[in-house]
Structures are given as structure tokens and as C-alpha cells.
Amino acid sequence: MSRAPVDASEHFDTASFDLDGDTLREECGIFGIFGHPDASAIVALGLHALQHRGQEAAGIVSFDGKVFHSERRPGLVGDSFSDGATIERLKGRSAIGHVRYSTTGGTILRNVQPLFAELAGGGLAVAHNGNLTNALSIRRDLVRDGAITQSTSDTEVILHLAARSRKPRIIERFIDALQAIQGAYALVALTNKKLIGARDPLGIRPLVLGELDGCYMLASETCALDIIGARYVRDIENGEIVVISEEGVESIRFANAQPMRPCIFEYIYFARPDSVVNGKSVYAVRKAIGHELARESRAEADVVVPVPDSGVPAALGYAQETGIPFEMGIIRNHYVGRTFIQPTQSVRELGVRMKHSANRAAIAGKRIVLVDDSLVRGTTSVKIVRMMREAGAAEVHFRIASPPITHPDYYGIDTPEREKLLAATHDLEGMRQYIGADSLAFLSIPGLYRAMGETERRSACPQYTDHCFTGEYPTGLTDLSIASPRQMAMLAEAD
């Protein structure tokens, strides 16, 4: 008998299948490759490069010409998919993979992607980054109609829709499914003949096409191409399906032409700085944001200090624009794991110190400009400001490299409910007092669009998905009509 500790504690919450649900959807990264002798090893490397998009779990499905193989594991790609035995089991020349965001609370292995279903015409595996805004509505209809759902993931409805399509070819069934769903999605899918990539009609979530020695691949970001030395070919377009097979790359439009409207948060926070998203360097955008921020909100100060690592490029831009020296006044501990037991006495601000520590030598007696990428709840900012003062900072001028976040996301970024967003409930002075800085400034929305290289935000048809700053959601939010306020917050989680 096998004694391998296979856990799989599974809790079926009947309510959760309907409208509620603790961990319905989270943020993710995806990768796929077609026709390479080391397909699974390359997917593992690609996922490793995309690890910043999700650390909770990872999965790979491969196809060896006859059989699909699947391995899905909690934890990091480097821990679960780096050994020869695992990769060896994932036989075949085509494979797709997925990394999933770390959320608190229950992970269940059945939700780890790629998901797989046996359709009448053959197997279909799907990995999804994004979030559907009508998944609960569709799921309700599917269950009414006799479908058995096995995960709590919104991605599963895509499989059911494809299974129930009456079209003969799997690619047609897949398109039927896409035309029924609403929201944000980048998808990679694997059949017994093809690798498929798809991006939602607005191109909210990113997806790029790459090539290595004649083999094509799909990835959430270009950094996943770079790690294996692959060539960036192009971004998948909004509303486009690419079908990669022995015949090469075929492009299909499944949605009416409309301007692209990618998520601006990829540039501000989410993508890796060395990635090029929709043709723009993330690092360059972040530095440009720093320059804009410096022009809008200069501070009299001695040093510019980033909150590492995401605040570094904007802080560099800020320092270069102002001429104030850039210093690593906060050191990041790279070994942050689980939450430690809190001593009952004497230790203050432990949470923030697990991840960041003040570099006294760089800040004691100085007036500092502290640059962070964004301000969400503000609870960490309070602690960082206090840590700076305890380390001897004479003044702390806080600069945020994005506009105030006033609305939750429903497209794949895990944001808190609206009432917990500091900028939704406080004005600027209120926020300054809350976090305890000597001054506080955010980047303006026009400044953000200038940093993106635009002259201005086209209000009729914005160039980017920016609802977190503006409240202008780019798609319908069907599930909101059947979900309670608490459930609305849940919708902000994503695949």
C-alpha cells in the first residue's frame, strides 16, 4: 500500500458552489509550448520565470501523442517541478503549465490548474490567468442542467461549455465557450493535436507568442521567453485565438474588433520589470512614472529610498529627475516564508520586519523621500514610516507611484473590498495622517498616462483598464447581480 502522504483534505461547501466561496479565483501565470522534445522541462522553466505571478501552487499537463499526463502540486515550481522524475513523468512534445497566486485559506488541489476534461472529440487541458465575471451565473445554469462540477474554479465552466457545445471540432467548441464567457482571460489550452492561446476581447490580461528553434510557445510575460533564450514574436491580440500545430501558427478572431484595453496594473505592480508587456518595457514605464511623480510632487529631501523591490525603478526615476541621491535605505529579507509565531512580549512591528529592515546608515538624520508602487490598505505603509523614523529619519515624504486605488478589481488581481481600500475612505490629508508621513503624494491619472507614453487618457475609450483608479469597469459584471456584497469582494479573486 502506498504510504506517500497524499493529503487532499477536501471540503465541499454547498453554498460556495452557488454564489459564495472562499477561494474561487486568484491571480496566475501561464505558459505553453508545442512540438519540443523537452516540452515539460521548458514549461517548468517558463513557470519558474513567472513565479512572481503565483506562489501557491503549480501544475503542468503534457501530451505524449497518446496520453495526457498531469502533475499538480502546492508550492513553488523550483521545489515541485525541478526534479528529473517529475519531468520524466510529464512525457510528450507539447505541454502547458500554470502558477497560482498565494491566498490565505484553503487551497484545494482540485483547483490547481491546468484543468482537464475528456470531451467527445478528445482531451482538453486549460490554464487560465484572469477572472470571469459571469462564471457564477453560468455555473448555476450548468448545475441545473445536470453538469457535475468538480472544482470551485471559474475556469471549469470553460471546460463544461466546450464539452456541451454541439460543434464537431474541439477548436470550434472552445470558441463556443469563449463566446459565452465575460471578463478577463488569457488562456493556454492543449488538445491531442494543438496548442491554443486566447486573450479576452479587450486584452486585459497579457499573453505573448515566442519561438525557440522553430517551436512556438505562449507565455504571460516575455521574461518567461528570456529564461530559455526564446525569441519574442508578438503579443496575442485582444479577441484573438492562436492555434499552434504541426502546420504552424493560425490566427482566428473570435470577437468583434474593438480597441485593446490592457490592465494598467501589470505595469505598475504586477509584471516583472524586465518584461515587455504590450510592447512597452515595464522597467521603462516604472522609471517614467518616477520622473512624472518627481515633476508633480517634488520633496525637499536628502535621499530617495525605495520600498524594495517593486518601488526601485520609480525611485530611481524620481532620484534622477530630482538629483536627490538614491539610497537603499530599506533592506529586503529574501527568506520570507510562513508567518512566524509572534512573541507575546516586547517585539514591535514584527510583521514588517520579517520582510524589510531599515538601513540606519543610509537614513539616520536624513530627510527621506520614500517611494512605493501603490497604496492599498495602508497598514504596511504605517509600519514602514514608523520604522524609518525609529531608524533616525529626520523627515519622511511618502510618494506613491500610482494614483489612489478607490475600486476593487474583478479581473484577476486580488484586491480587498472597497471599504478596506484606504483611498476609498480617506482624503489625501487623512491618508497622510493615517500613515504618519510628513507629506504624501500620489501620481495623478494624467501623469500615469503620460508615463505610459500617451498625451492623455481618452475618456470615451480609455487606452487601459484602469477601473481601480477610476471606477470605470470595461466589461459587464453579471455575477454581481446574483452575489451579495461580501460575495462581490470574493469576485475580486482570480485565476
Next chain:
Amino acid sequence: MSRAPVDASEHFDTASFDLDGDTLREECGIFGIFGHPDASAIVALGLHALQHRGQEAAGIVSFDGKVFHSERRPGLVGDSFSDGATIERLKGRSAIGHVRYSTTGGTILRNVQPLFAELAGGGLAVAHNGNLTNALSIRRDLVRDGAITQSTSDTEVILHLAARSRKPRIIERFIDALQAIQGAYALVALTNKKLIGARDPLGIRPLVLGELDGCYMLASETCALDIIGARYVRDIENGEIVVISEEGVESIRFANAQPMRPCIFEYIYFARPDSVVNGKSVYAVRKAIGHELARESRAEADVVVPVPDSGVPAALGYAQETGIPFEMGIIRNHYVGRTFIQPTQSVRELGVRMKHSANRAAIAGKRIVLVDDSLVRGTTSVKIVRMMREAGAAEVHFRIASPPITHPDYYGIDTPEREKLLAATHDLEGMRQYIGADSLAFLSIPGLYRAMGETERRSACPQYTDHCFTGEYPTGLTDLSIASPRQMAMLAEAD
């Protein structure tokens, strides 16, 4: 992030979903209880008593009034379900459980029962002992119709059939499902209101009703009632559904009345000797078999030696009938785990010695009657006879406490393909020579029925399912028409 090694190596074999499949079905034990404050702890105890029916994996699903909880694990109940934390997670006053047979090759956790589905009217969990003979046919139709199947278990088709029923109440949907399936099954099912038990129209697999302090329970064998001190109420009848709820026990007939025809192998080998199956003591039947065997095939010998443990009661009967002394001439090692590495040199008959050893003091220089419960492939018997001779037995007279097995089972007992059954390819003298005994005799079919308390086998309508000895299968075998010879063998595995 959780670093618990959660396995889930999953291999999707597209072919296997259709007709083939390595581990489609196996032998099992089931238990369920309704309305007890310690429901899950009691299910764990019941499954422990049923552990001889399946050692590969175990699972329990409970319902706490709002939410279904599920834990499914490889290995023994005593290893996986004896700790407080696991039982604590399985909240609720109603629960069902399942133990699964140990087969070689790939277990996949998704196949471990009870299976669960969210239907339009609420959740439904099902645990199954038996095997369906039209599951592949139904599965093929379901996939054609857009269903997504997640396990390779035939039990899953019951869930899909119930999900697709257009009846409003879950119990009606469940009956719809039962009326579509063919084969052998004892089922326990749990809804958010009821505990359900069902037995196939011939009552091939066993199921009993018990009671403890006013709470009703269902179990494969009475030994699972005894462990918790519960009272045996009655056997579930063939073609009967019992519905246990706050209102008590309701009985529904879902199949036309026909005589019961339980599997005779439960008495010969499968059930525990202290169980009472269909009103007959298994121990008493086995002893009666020994008496019949002695009357039919007396041997001139000094001692009667059982192959432990299953041969012990028949050997006792044989010894009492003949007056030849009973001796424990073979000692069983209770610590048999995995297969050991075989030394490359010098060690003979290692396999059999891992489990059995000759007790030289009891057999050296003696003429022995060796009594075993059955003869399947004969490979072990060869080794045991040789081990007896090496330990000094003067003569070895082999007596088999059942008739020759000439046909495979398709109802839940894992038998090899027909060509590997020794009795299907050899006559009695050929078998004797093959196993190397001085004499060999089987119980006759009339003798078997006499031991069961019958005067004779009713050939038009046999009292027991005995196709392994007679080739008379009691139900249709629909899947055989769509399965290859190799797949036919697979059908012999069961839940």
C-alpha cells in the same frame, strides 16, 4: 504556502476513459450512519472492521447540516482516519465511508470514494461496493452528451445519471440512476437530508442495516456493527432502497421482485469469519465446507494443516469430521508490507516466505492434509507444497474448500483473465502435477450447496451467484460487447 507533500500525480489516459483503463474498478467495503454525534468516528471504526475488503485507500464524507466535508487517503483506515484532527474536520451527524481494494499499479486519489457531486437540488455523496457491467457504455454516451468525467471509476456514472435526471427530488434522481445501471452493487449515499442504502436487483453484494442507540447505520458486513456494539437489524433486500432520515427508515423497491442471488464467494473467501451474511454465519459455512470436503475427499494423513488465515475454519471442519489432529503447520507473518528487494542469489521461494513459514515441529515426518480456501492461478500453491516438503512433510494432500474456478468475475472481485485460471486450462490430474501434491481434491458444487444448507443447486434459478464455478452470469454484460479481450479482464476489477 503549504509545503505538505500533496501528491496527485495524475495521468489522464484518453483511451482509458473510453474502453480500456488500468484501474477502473476494484473490490470494496462501505459504511454509513445517520444522526449520531460521533458520526465520522463511528464510520472510521466501521471501515476499520471492513479493512479486509480493501486496503488501498479509504475515504469519509460527512454532512454537518450546511456543508459536506470529505477526506480521502491512500493506505489503511487505522493510519489515516484514527487521529483526532482528521475526524474533527469531518464534522456532522451523518457520514458515509469507503475502503478500496489494493491493486498493483496506479491508484489515483480522484478515484478514492465516496465520490461527491453538487446537483441542482443539493449535494450527493456515493460509496459503492460492486461493479457495473454497463458503465463503459453509459460513460461513452455521457461524454458524447457533454458530460465531463473526473474519475475513472464506474461509480461516477451513477452521479452523472442522477445529475441529469429531470426528477425534482434527489431520491427520485437516484432511483432513475439505479434503473439505468446493470451489474452488482451495494451503495450508501448521503444527501443534505438523508442516508440512503441500495442493493442491486439480485442482491449480489452484501449490505446490512444496524442500529445503535436509536441511530441507524448501513454496513457491508455485520462485523462492522459488532466493533461498535451496534445491533444487527436486517439485511437490505435485493432491489431495495432504504432511506434513513429524521423520520426513520423508509423502504422503496426500485426493481421487480425476483429471487435473491447473493455472491457465494463472500462465504468462501471474502467476508470476515465472524460476520453473518444474508443470515448465515460465515464461520459456520466454512466449517460445514470442511466437513463436506472431508466426506467427499478423505485423505490418509497424520495432521490437518490450514493455509492461514482463510483456510482455518474449513481445516477445523475437516479435522473434526475425520478425527485427524489439527495443527498450525504454517505460521503467518503479520507484518507483510511492500514487496522486498529480492536478493540476486541463494534465496528461494522468497515471495511465499514473506507471508508464510513452515512450522517444522508440526509437520516433519508427517503425512499432511493441506486445506486452502480456493485455487486461482495456483502459483502460490506450488510454493506452499514445496515449502511443506522442504520442512519434512512425508506426504502432502491438498484439499480446496471450494469448487474449481473456471470463469472470471465481473461483479466486484478481482479475478485474473480466464486463461490464467488454473482450473480453466488443466484437468484435476494436471493441476495436481502442477502444484506437486500427492493428491488434490476440490469441494464439489453439490457439496458447496449442501454446506450452504441447501439440498441442491436449483439449476433453473440458482440460489447464489456462482458463475466463477459454473459460468452462469446472473446479469447482462453489456460492456463486453464494446471491450477488447484485454479490456474484458479489466472488467473483473470492481469498486
Next chain:
Amino acid sequence: MSRAPVDASEHFDTASFDLDGDTLREECGIFGIFGHPDASAIVALGLHALQHRGQEAAGIVSFDGKVFHSERRPGLVGDSFSDGATIERLKGRSAIGHVRYSTTGGTILRNVQPLFAELAGGGLAVAHNGNLTNALSIRRDLVRDGAITQSTSDTEVILHLAARSRKPRIIERFIDALQAIQGAYALVALTNKKLIGARDPLGIRPLVLGELDGCYMLASETCALDIIGARYVRDIENGEIVVISEEGVESIRFANAQPMRPCIFEYIYFARPDSVVNGKSVYAVRKAIGHELARESRAEADVVVPVPDSGVPAALGYAQETGIPFEMGIIRNHYVGRTFIQPTQSVRELGVRMKHSANRAAIAGKRIVLVDDSLVRGTTSVKIVRMMREAGAAEVHFRIASPPITHPDYYGIDTPEREKLLAATHDLEGMRQYIGADSLAFLSIPGLYRAMGETERRSACPQYTDHCFTGEYPTGLTDLSIASPRQMAMLAEAD
């Protein structure tokens, strides 16, 4: 037994190193082989056959001509030492191994044997079955003299004594160590040239020499020779060292000649029935005990029922002597694992039912003679008697196949403190009332010696170590003078 991945949570109790200690010593089995190409695989098989002597942990040390390899694991041999990778790591043509008894409370991996030390002349690995009665005294002197002890095992003092010997050759150092210790021991030891076996001056614990294809081996019992088809050569004598090397087997006497006095408990309970200990079949002795018991204490009854499995041979003897039919009135569950969670309501006598169940068909309405091997605390006997009555037994006559245990063991058998031994605090009628039997009888001491083939017990110089029945301890008990009463009980644990 614990299956948790053992990492070695280690708790150093300073007091425990001196005189106290929770888990200082337990019961064990040992095996060693010299010069075989599959040395480690054979040791694993030998330990598997000795698994009944210890289920808590197992270890093997091998020598490959240059380097010693060691693997020590909690749990069963069949779980930890059956895989190819583990055996592959244990390279070499010589190896020794050890299984350790399961005690409640803390196992620490450092205590799992064989222990190893690097001496000035080379490495020395030792595995020990037995218990030293002056280990605490020696340990105290060693620590005073600057030795650092790493385990809480009494076996470690043997290594220290050998390390501190001024003799040049390891075998001489080993003899120096043996001459300093007191108590019961069978030892196998491995150096870079030799396999060594030793038995204490009275031969209390067993050790046999076997041979397979010209390779010699040592084992606690002959059943470990049988599993690999090896030939029994002879028992190691009391006070003898055997040194096995390329030159063959050399015998050395390290203690003055005195009559052997082996532990009689090996026959009554400890050894496997198919083993031959000191030239006597364990099974034959147990049956003879049954005959003696029947002659001494016949009961008017309908059936003889053994408490399985250890009571079976004596019950057979009893049945044969009296002519009362032998029946398996109690069925043993072979899948007993950890202790289950006890339901808070309704379930009685759960502990005993986890392991044993009444076979109602064999006992209802009958007057039964219940035969068990021994009576220690009596707590289980109470429950078994009650279970028999609840299953309908008309009368229960309890027969114990050994004399009353009135004194604790200090030589390797885990017995409770004296005040917890039922026979030390109750007279026969008191015991009968306590366990609730209709009659109770023990084997007499003369009867026991007759069953051993002796005409009588030589009171001046008893043929067997039988202090548990007589209080006559065969060796000094030095540590008792430095240990408190509670610590005295601890001394009853052993390697």
C-alpha cells in the same frame, strides 16, 4: 507505530542521563551476515522475520570494504527497508541489523540501533537485544570521566567501554567491554574485518548461527534463517563470542563456564512459534504447556477458544488433551494501527474490539475454555471475558498458559512495575473475580518445567531464567542501588 517523518525532535533530559529516563531500554531482534553479495537485502529479510520482536524502528549498518553505511528508520522493516534505493545505499558484503520494540512515548532516532563508533583501530557497529543491569552505573562513571554520550540507550556504554579499552585489537576491546557489563544481552557487531556475535554468561537472550551457501549469519531466532532458506548450525553458547571472518568461524569464551539459563519467556510468549530456541520447538513447548494445563486444570466445557494468535498452540494442546473441540471463537483483526479516536457516546469496550472480535457462531450458548498465554495487568482479560459473555457464552473458564507473573523483568522484556502486576497483588480467587471468569487457573511452575521436558526445576541452579514467576533474578542488579522505585520500573525496559 508512528509514521510521521521523523526528523528528530530531540529532548535532552539532563536528569534522565543519570538515573531516570523515559525510554531507556526496550525489547529487540538482531541479525547479521558476513560475506554475502546481497548482505543488506538479506538482513532486511531477516529483520522482517524478526519483526514480532520490535515494531517501533529498524536499522541496518553495512560495510563495503572501505566505508560503513547506515540507515535507521521508524516503523516496520517492510515499509522502510524493502525498496531498492535504500538497500542500494547499504553497500557491502557484511551487514548487521536491529528491530526495536514499540513503546509508548518518545522514540528518538538517535536511539535506533545499530549504534556506531569510530574507534582508534577502526569502526564498530553494535546491535543489542537484552538489557544491562549496570548501564546507569557505568554511564555515570563515563560521564564523570569526560565521555560524551549521544543516545539514551544502554547499548552505547558498550561502545564507550570498547573505545576506552587500551587493548590494540578491536576484538580484545570488545571483550573488555563485555567483561565490564552485567545483565542480559545477545549482540551482533560489525567491524571493518569481522562479524561478531556474543551472548551473555547465562545465555538469557537467544542467538543462533546459520549458514547459506557458505556464508555465516547470526539471528535472534531460527525463523529468520528459514525466511531465506538458510541452514541452522547451532545456538551461540552462553558466555561465548563467535568471530566470523574470511577465515571462518572462531569461538572465544569470555566468561567462566556456568550452566546456561535462558529466559523461559521466549517459549511462553516472545519467540515465533515456528522458531527453535535453544534446541526446542517453541510450538511444541506451547502445545505441551496446553497439555500440562489440561491435566492440571481441566474444565467442564463445550469448546476450547484461544485468544489469538499467541494462545493458539496451548489451546490446541488443551483441546487435544481433553477432547473438547477447538474453535476460533475470537477473530483477530490484522489491521490494527494506531489508537482510534474514541466516540464520546455509546461505544463500549472499543479498545479490545479494535484487535479482537467475538465469533458468535462458535460460542453462543456454549461453555468455553478461554486459553491465553499469560496474565499481566489483567485489564484486557476483563474485556475479553465480557465480550465472550455478550456474544452468548454460557460459561467462561479462563486458563493461563504460564504461572502467575509476580515480579518485573530487567533483562529485555517490557513489564510493568510490580504493583501493577495482577498476580503480585491478588490471590487466585481475587484475580478470578477481577476478570469476571467462572473459573481461573494458571499453569504451575512444575507444570511449566515438565512442558519444557524437565522432570523438575532445579532450585539450586534453575535451568531457566524465570524470575518473573519466582523472583529469583539470575544476575546482579547494580543499577537498582542507584535508582529510585520509579526508576526501577524503567529498568524493565530493554534493547
Next chain:
Amino acid sequence: MSRAPVDASEHFDTASFDLDGDTLREECGIFGIFGHPDASAIVALGLHALQHRGQEAAGIVSFDGKVFHSERRPGLVGDSFSDGATIERLKGRSAIGHVRYSTTGGTILRNVQPLFAELAGGGLAVAHNGNLTNALSIRRDLVRDGAITQSTSDTEVILHLAARSRKPRIIERFIDALQAIQGAYALVALTNKKLIGARDPLGIRPLVLGELDGCYMLASETCALDIIGARYVRDIENGEIVVISEEGVESIRFANAQPMRPCIFEYIYFARPDSVVNGKSVYAVRKAIGHELARESRAEADVVVPVPDSGVPAALGYAQETGIPFEMGIIRNHYVGRTFIQPTQSVRELGVRMKHSANRAAIAGKRIVLVDDSLVRGTTSVKIVRMMREAGAAEVHFRIASPPITHPDYYGIDTPEREKLLAATHDLEGMRQYIGADSLAFLSIPGLYRAMGETERRSACPQYTDHCFTGEYPTGLTDLSIASPRQMAMLAEAD
């Protein structure tokens, strides 16, 4: 790092105990606290802050007034020592801990520190950072004298020396041990009354005293005080023992007064930038090094790019001194785990890309100054230079923020054998060609001392241990006389 449940596969290599050994000694971090109610939780936090000093394994020993408790685990502190259950087991108000460097090859749990021994006067636990240069010699003598060594760690000789001291008090025994050893060490030790700290006669390895709410603690670096908000009191002096007890802090000099000579590598590479070592800010020293390097070896370039993270401060200094813009031209992947399977085709420079990726936007078309902390074998530098060129760098000017490393370390830093040090076998131009840079320059030794705030290196009595650059070893290297050339390289590993 391995996350496998470590059970302690142990391989005893007899040769290795004498002179050889694969993993005898490595680099480490230590922490201890006395008299705090949350002692173990605080040690865990301190070790977490010191995690950069060792990622292979961690251990904590606590004392609860009666018993020592120990937990030692492979992997990160945040994975092994952050849960409540583990900390709960480490009871007591005093505790010490240790993190150990990750080396390739065999970790054995017995080597994980703190080590513990029961001495005649009570228990003694020791944790060690550094390396002894006469440990093999002492170990040889100890084994000759009958000592049994259990680990392959040089730290164990300290325990043996203390155990064998004839002094009555443990502190005196500990001093006896220190006076016998040679090399580099910072030690924390725990007895049943005291917390002890010690630093070798030259103060090669660092150790500081801190205080929190009246409780004293010892740590390798000040960053471990900062994480818990403790106050830095002072550095332990060279040749000083501090004894912390209920009576406060007592200081004892165990070595003759001589000038301190701390290891200069702590500043260059090893310590965390926010630590203050021997009174100097590591970050400030590294920036000063950048300034010196810029003055000595200016390059005509467009951007200054650090090799992250250790090259960042020097690169900032270089950029500030020259006015050339600082850019994050290399992005570090924070999720580097185990080594991935290398695809057999097409993927180049995979190793370096697992950890670093080129940020094309910052370097394409630019002349870059690449700043790294040191150059050891040069193999990674080759790949980074090539990666820069492939990302479009026009010119690559490599600047090393330390002098050429020409000699191995024997004091606790894991350096390769001399012949593998690039600077030991190549001249400057040879090195430039090897790594493929357009220009290459190292910091000069005078420049290094200027950056340390000295006017010059005192050649008669250097202010720092700098043998890696100069070949001037500050202590005797006794073991070298008994070790082979290959063994000499082993000596470079450390605790």
C-alpha cells in the same frame, strides 16, 4: 535546499573521521538569549534575520530550568521554526540557535547545530560560526584516547575538550577547551545556568551583544537585533568570553591581549548591508568601496549596473562618484530553489538565468559598467557578461569591488581550492579575456583599506584578516600538516 523529510540516512566514512571528509565545516550564523519568556520564538526570529549566513539547516536548543529541548531541521528557519507547535516544544527562558550554510553534497542531521553534551556538571549546548584549524589533530588524539565522536563537525571537539577538562565548573571547562583550539570562532553556548558567548583571540568571526527589556542576547550581526527591536550594546571583543546569567553580564579574557583582526570579507560580501560589524556600517563600507573603485578605475560608460543584490551598494557608490547613471540592468529572480532539469536542447546559459535576467530596456545599446562584489572562479561572470552582450550592451566594463582572491580561506568561508581561484592562475589581462569583458579592474588592497577608513594597511600587524587577498594567514594551520592537498581544500569549509 532539500525539503525531503530528513530521516537521516547516515553514511559513516571511516577515512573521513581521520583526515578527509566531504562536509566537515561550513559557514554559519548564531544567536542566543537569556531569561526571556519567549526565548525560542525570539531565537527563531534572530535566526531568520541571519538566514543569509546559512540556508542548509537550522537548530535551536532551549533550557526550561530542568530539561534541555532541541529541534534541528534541514531547510529554512521560516519553514521549520515558524509554527507554534515547534516553538512550544522548545520550552524555557533561555535558548541558542544556529543556521548552517548550504553546501552541495551530504547534509547529515547529526551535524546540524547546536550540538549538545551531558557533562559531569550538567548539560552544555554549543553553536559555532567559524572554523578550527587544529580540529582534525585534536579529533585524532581524542579518538586515540577512547572518545566516541558522533558528528563530522569540528565543533564537536569543543564539547569533548570541555567534557575531559578536570575543572569543576562548566565555565572553566569551556575555557580549557577554548585554550586548546586554534582558528576562527564565534560561539554561543547554553548551560543550565548561563548563556555564554565567545570570540576567538583575533575576533575573526563577528559576535555582538544586544539587549531587549533587560534581557541580554548574542548574535552574529546587528540585523538580528533589529528584527526584534533590540538595542545594540557592543561587540564581543577578541579573546573575550561573556557569561550572561541572572547576575547580569560578566566578561572574562581567556586569551592574551593582542590587536583585533576581524575578517574583512564580512564587509565585502558576507554580512547583511544593514548590519553594523565591529562598529562599521556594512552598507557604508560597500558604498565607500564603490567610490574608491571609481577613483581607481573609472570607465567611459553610459550606465552603472550592479550584479544584484550584493553588488548594489558598491555600484551606487561607483555611480555617485562618477556621475554615471545607476540602472537595474540585471533583475534577480527571488524564487531560486533547487537546480532544474536542464533541457537537452536549445537552452543556453540556463544556470545564470535561473537567478538573474538581463533587463534589456536598461542596457540595450549602452556602454555599461558592471559591478560585482568579488570574483572567485569566474564561471558566473563569464555568463553574466555574455548575457549582457546578448541583451544588447555596447560595451561591458567589469569592476570588482574587492581585490583579487588568490588564497583559500580556512576560517569559515567556503572557498574553492587555490587552483580553482581565477586570480590565482591568471593575470589581469588573462582574467579579462576569460570573462570576455571590454575592460576589467579590481579594487586595490590600499583602496580596500581606505574604504575601511584606514590610511593604509599595517603590514606588520594588519588591521583585518585578509589572507584571501594577501596569503597572510593570521593563525597557525595545524591540520594542514596532517592533511593531503585535497583535504586542505576541505579545510576551507566551516561552521
